[in-house]
Amino acid sequence: MAEKAAAPPRSKPLTTQEWETLIEDFQNGVHHKWNSLDPLFDLLLSSLLRKDFPLFLKLQLLVFLDEFSLSFFTSHHHLLRLVDALKAVVHAPLDVVASTFKDQFMVSATSILICASEKNVIDPQTENNLVELLLTVINRPNFGSDRHTRGVACECLRELERWRPGLLSDVVGHLWSLCQNERTHASQCYLLLFTSVIHNIIARKLSVSILNTSVPMVPFNAPNCVTDSGSGSGSSSDLNVKELRRALAFLLEWPQLMTPCGMMEFVCMIIPVAVALELQPSMLKVQLFGMIHSFDPVLCHVVLGMYLRFLEAFDGQEGEVSRRLLLISRESQNYLVFRLLAIHWLLGFNQLIFEKTKPTIELCSTFYPAVFDPLALKALKLDLLAFSSVCAHVLRLKSGSDELIDPVKLFENGLVCVSSFKWLPPMSTETAVAFRTFHKFLIATSSHSDNDPSTTRNLLDSVIFRTLQGLLVNLMLESRRLVPVVVAFVDRLLSCPKHSWLGECLLQKFDAHLLPKVKMDYKMVYCFPIFDRIAENQTIPPRGLLELLTNFMIFLVEKHGPDTGMKSWSQGSRALGICRTMLTRHHSSRLFLRLSRLLAFTCLYFPDLEVRDNSRIYLRMLVCIPGKKLRDILSLRDMILGISPSSHSTSFFNVQSPRPSQKFKSFKKLSSCIHLERLGPLLVKQFWSLSLSNLVVSNTKPAYLESIRDLKAPVEEKDTEIIPETGRINQPQEPLRVMDSKVAEILNTLRKYFSCIPDFRYMPGLKVRISCSLRFESNTFNRMLGLDKNVSSLEEIDALPAIYATVLKFSSSAPYGSIPSYCIPFLLGEPYNKDPASQNVSLSIVPVGVGNDSREEEKYRATVVIDLEPREPTPGIVDVHIESNAENGQIIQGQLQGITVGIEDMFLKAIVPSDIPEDETPRYNFDLFNTLWEACGSSSSTGRETFQLKGGKGIAAISGTQSVKLLDVPATSLIQATERHLARFVVGVSGEPLIDAVWQGGIIQNVILEDASPVATSVTNHDTGPLRLTYNDEECENGTISNSRKRNLGCFLVLIFLPPRFHLLFQMEVGDVSTLVRIRTDHWPSLAYIDDYLEALYLS
């Protein structure tokens, strides 16, 4: 319909309906579609003047014109036309134009003129015309039929006067006489108009004679004070006080004629007049104070306003006014809102006359709510009681008079009216009112506006606080459903900067009084919200709560049964949640003892797996992670911040993506800041060449197979399916072999020995442990993650970055078996200034002793042990992959620099069978050395023998190789190096000088010492196949060496076990300036590394 009506032809007048649509559109702010009707104003004006137009629509249009005058009256011509139109209407006889139309036209025209003045310059003549017209209307006092219209015209003039103060000051004399004459009900309007003119005369200090009627009313001309825009007012500041007083006296005769609303207008204007004229306030009081007994709220408010203006004049009347206000609130016939207002007035009023209020029991008991008072009223009456308690408090401080009421009694008596909150549902309105009252009473004497904290502290001693605290404790014990409400109450205090302290104290009291009384049952879970708050608060020692929770856990464990599965789970989890809260809020040192006990108990005995798991995690964290970091991890703050934008339903689907993508970014340069280093550096530095050769060997299938064939492959192959049979076939052949008793003894020893070596294929093999340390540089780390940490606070641990739940995964191309990964729960970054030093450390191989100063930094390092289970004793590189979490939740992944494994890492002591007593171990080792030495000899008769390994499934054969190495080192340094690196492998020392040297060193112990060195050497010489070895030996020593080695100090016998089952045997003939090392092994590839090793060991 609106669309249809949107563009009617211009000439055609709008229908009623169209007009209504138009008005509606304007009210909704959509003018534009009526712009085509331009000039709409003409249409409006002509419609107004048409006789056939319905009256109700005319009135509507007038109001419409008024409300949207700014859109229509864009030039003063419009106004002029409007005033002309008004003139026509006003002068028209009543039977032609309805008086209501006349009235509304006057009102609208006046309003439009006033409003249009904001935008347009008003032609003064238009204005004068209007005033003149209105004055002619009112200038017919007591005329019968148009009395109402006259009243309206007075109102119009009053509005104009309000707009231009002083406008009617010249004709005030006429107005006064009109006022005196008018006797119809319109007289109120005349009185108000006259009052308003008087008010403005006084406000602008115009020196006008109000008795003077010499200036004619019509034609009207705006007085100078208005046209000069106020400049003339200052010059004539002599008020005609005497006349004005007469006028005031006249005005004060008629208040009883006025309606309540009229009275409000009147009093508002008369008060400044009375003040300016220094009228005795008692005059006003006599005339107007009686209105306080009226049931009209407006009149009561008028009296209150007057009272507040003349406080001293009404001295002594506070009681009456207060009583009266209170009585209004008790008038059940009144609308509720006025009863509420009355109490607000009373509160505001009493606040003003605070000093004079003396609450007595008598007075206060009248504030008690009545049973049928609406809850809103009850709430405000309780406010009144709280206010009385404030007054009592202040007065008691001042005078110490004891006739005052007891605030607690007030509080308790007042609370009776909502006492049902204790058993009603917690969201009941009664509860809301009750807790609101608690709050009011509690903070009553401490304002937010004053910064003095002592007022809050005083509250603590107040009886109200003690009462309330007891009440809340009992409340929580009796009706646990109310706990959340109490929590909300405490939260409210806690969130207030001024009263958070009060909230804390409440919590402290709860800790002290509630915890011991809580009954240990399943319903205790109701109290958990408040426990949570207690746990959050750092001012409360966590002892009590932890004890309670421990008992609760015990209770849950004890009560657990088939029916309580879910309950145990949910309540246990919630209890753990409180523990978690504690972890996030308290210093772990405070918690440690009790909390670890609680958690340990839980993870041991709690029936529910999830709870056990969680408590284990918490326990681990508590133990491993320093407090601040722990709190940071546990607090969900960051998480919440990250999630909050998506928690809104609108943005649910456009979750910001950078976060996840960042999460799984692997860092390529990780190795530059995170370092995994061996604790003991390798002797052989040129690891690369060795490992390279090793890689070639191990990676290429033929080479690998070859080595197996030589050493183990036939064994393995046989072992799996064939060996048992061939073994059986072979066994009968064995007796055929020629064996002397010595060989038999060797074989026996070796059988026994090999049966102790585990077969790694079926059982955990022998392990080689490489100790490393993990550290990372804070600076580089932060830079890498893009964190901007303040560099100034580097020294503080809190400022250092940390990584969490680090998992190191190892892999190697060398045959080391599967290497278990290693977990580090927490690691702090190294302080920044240490960076250069530690970098140096990592670059060069520094002996272990240098790490002394780094011991202080142990907290910045984590020890990592790499367990290798070598299949073959070769050096190699272990690749390291790291996965960790940064503090901000980023997951760090990447490759670290590999760990080099040297041949020396493979060195293990030979296994001693368990039936050998400890004191015979050296002898056993010595014998074993000799046995193996024999067996590895090239002429050994054991070459075709096989030995069963532990477990009985695999068998090994010995195929020995030997080699010789001459070391040109003086004996002393050789002995030192041996003592340092090979001491634990030495099984025998022979030769007196050498024994003496070793004895002095005291490092090599528990070995067989043989004095007769020549014998020893000869024995060995004999034993190792006399022909070839000596021949070899001679060949080697053919040159210069043998000559220089005049003196033979003695001999070291070294037995090294190489996992999984190989051996390395050194016979070191120590001379003064050089040493000859005879090497035998049953794993020939290792000879390649040994050469380098010996050189690194002794020659560097």
Next chain:
Amino acid sequence: MSSGCSIRAIWILNNLDAVVFSRKFPVVEKRWRAACNADNDIDQLFASLPTHSDLADAFLDRKHREGSARGFGIRKSNSTLGSDSWVDDPITRHIVGLFINKEEEDIKNLLWPLILHTKGLYSILVLPLVEPRHLVAYARLCKRSDCGTALGMDDGLSSLLLDLPSVTGAFMVAHAIGDIITGDTVEPEVIVSAAPSVGGLFDSLTGSIGISSRAKPVNPPVASSSPSSTAVPGSVTADAPKIGSRPLDKDALRTFISSSMPFGTPLDLNYSNIFTIKANGFSATDLPPPDQKQPAWKPYLYKGKQRIMFTIHETIHAALYDRDEIPDTISVSGQINCRAELEGLPDVSFPLAGLNAANLEVLSYHPCAQVSDQGLDKQGVMFSPPLGNFVLMRYQATCALGPPINGFYQLSMVSEDKGAFLFKLHLMEGYKSPLNMEFCTVTMPFPRRRILSLDGTPSVGTVSTSEHSVEWKIVTSGRGLTGRSIEVTFPGTVKFAPWQNQRLSSSSRSSFGINADEDSDNEAENASNMVNEEHLMEKMNKDLPPVDLEEPFCWQAYNYAKVSFKVVGASVSGIAVDPKSVSIYPAVKAPIEFSTQVTSGDYILWNTLGKCPHVATIKRSNREDNADEFFNLISADEDLFIIHPSIRSLSTSLGTEKNKAVKKNENTFYTFHPLISSISPPIKGSNKIDQNTSLFISLTT
């Protein structure tokens, strides 16, 4: 209080939250803009009024934020900073703030104070003019981040409201508009002996102007919070839909607004005057009084046969507990309605007697009345009566005659779905001959339970049941009870449908995970396997919805019986207007008629065996004075008198009629329903008799 009351704008919204009517006052708005501009600090305040759609949006938005159109009124956990309920004052349910353009909740967009008055299906919003600093002060209040105003210390809402008469005026405007919307434009009822009632202003004019008389008026509008609707569903609210379906009479509204506040400043809110002037106008023959000014509230003068009529309307509110520890409270709120058909502008005066006996507490008068100095027991009232019916005076008093219905109501749940009850009531005890009880009905509402059957017969009267209530008509109209008292009993049992719906809802609630331990309660119940009334109550109360702040308490949480009755013949407070002492100046001979009508308001018999709401008693000094005579007589311990409820009523009635009161107690004995007597401990009412008797004995010895 520099400015009076001016209205910037009025909006009326319907139940669909659409603006159906609005009126703006550009002149006032101009003043607001000027005030804003004058203060440089606050020139960013919301400077222009919102369009209809913006306002409706903001209103709807607030409704969502605050839970209802009125809002919480009290700061709750889900109140947001900047909202009305954050201020934590119940009056914010009536004085609301709206954020226009909700995107940015800034003070710039705050429209305050909006007077919200809900009537019928309409919400009336009135925006009075305040000073910008007031708005800033309120914005500060609702944006303060601390825990709330400290009474007496911080600048709170109270001092703001005290400083704002325009808010008070705006409420008057809002209520007047509300009455016009719903057609409640009736005048207070005045009863005359000849006809049941007399009409209002129109009737006054019929003699002079000759306009036909209109329909007879209905009861005077009662205060907005009438609990009767909750207590007795369907009985009183029958006319509610009629009000709601009434189309908005925009013409009447426009007329009213234009005449009562042509420039936004209210001058007269008396709608009957306004509509009469609109309808009748004035003729040249309407002459003003020759030597007096005609008050603004009396635009027409009466002409015709002269007479004055007074009607005292009293409403008794009572909470009868029949318990030792809780005293009964009975209060009477009364008003004297008047209709003075007097020519000219005469003054009428009469002395008000019996104030002390009636324990009159509140006396407030029509603005036309002037009160001479208040004496202890007497008060002269002089007034210049306006036209038509008007409320001359209102008062609160106690029931000097004693409660018209006294006794007890006991309900005991013998099983979860079956309750045994017993009434024992005394009607009109101590009431003398002119007093006539026209009807008396007792209703037992069970809003949360469905009644299956009722078993039991009352000693007097008839019983009917509806789905949710039992109604016992003791005295029916036409067979009034005059000048005699009766005692009635009604034992019976009532059977309810099983308590099922709520249980379902409660279980569904627990499935939300709010209460993991709900089942443990049931376990306990099953374990006891007995009727545990406490437990039953707890179970039933578990999901009681919170009531509005306009209710006195959660009615549904209690078992009670509500008595409704009507007594005519004399006031129960003892207040009276002696026709002989009414004088008129200038003297005219005019018959003076006087009538009284006492009706029940919240007249509640609380289940003696259940929970009941109560309050701390007010210590009244004059009441003790009144009882002095009695104290002296029996020289009893004062404490006993104050504590024991039945004795209080004894003492008040003894003040006037000693012997009778004593006799009353002597005759009292109670019988019990067999089912109830089996549950012996809770019946404390029986003690009461013994105490009374023993007291009486001590009195005679």
